[in-house]
Amino acid sequence: HKDPWRVHEAIFDREVAELSRAGSLRALARLFIAFRRPAVVDTDRIEEGLKALFGEARLEESPIPLALQAADLLTGEAVVLREGPVWKAVLASMALLVDGDVVEKVPVRAAKALFPKVVAVDVSNPPPKEPPRTALEAALLAGEASRRRLKALALKEADVVIALDPPFPIDTFDHERLEFVYELGKHRAKERLPEVLALARTRLRDLLPRR
Secondary structure, eight states, rough: OOOOOHHHHHHHHHHHGGGGGGGGHHHHHHHHHHHSSSSSHHHHHHHHHHHHHHHBBBBBGGGOOOEEEEEEEHHHHHOESSSEEEEEHHTTTTTTTGGGTTOOOOHHHHHHHOOOOOOEEEEOOOOOOOOOOOOHHHHHHHHHHHHHHHHHHTTTTTTTEEEEOOSSOTTTTTGGGGGHHHHHHOOOOOOTHHHHHHTTTTOOOHHHOOO
């Protein structure tokens, strides 16, 4: 969507957002309550917000070819959604179909199925600078290292990569930094704009084998 503030309004969950501002004990209590529910966030609230945001728009009707990549939580297989209501496809990636970065950190392959030249956007946080202090932190860092490796493999397949590269880690639920992230994203995109424009001049017929 072109308006980040409308996106924020559509998916904002005040209870979850409070976790980043609450004290550690209060945050832990809230998390225990959340984990006893079918979802961490209020799915009814999210569904209403997505419907208001996207209305009756459908993936296959987008003027620019559009695909959303999700992952089947039970099988671990990638699921590429190209038809149906946009709001339902986005919501699906939060349910049994989870965010597609479970199987591919950046959906380059799904994008290449639509057009062979791809601009990828990497919104990852910078890697940690401090060593782990506990066994749990070591296990979490090991998982994160694996995800960074998978992300690097995916990004190698892209033609241009725009990296957000924030100067400090930003929490997933830190809604207060929305404007900062938005402006930083615009700045990073402008830095790579000449490469993006050069890629945009590529014609599909120029990429097909000549007969």
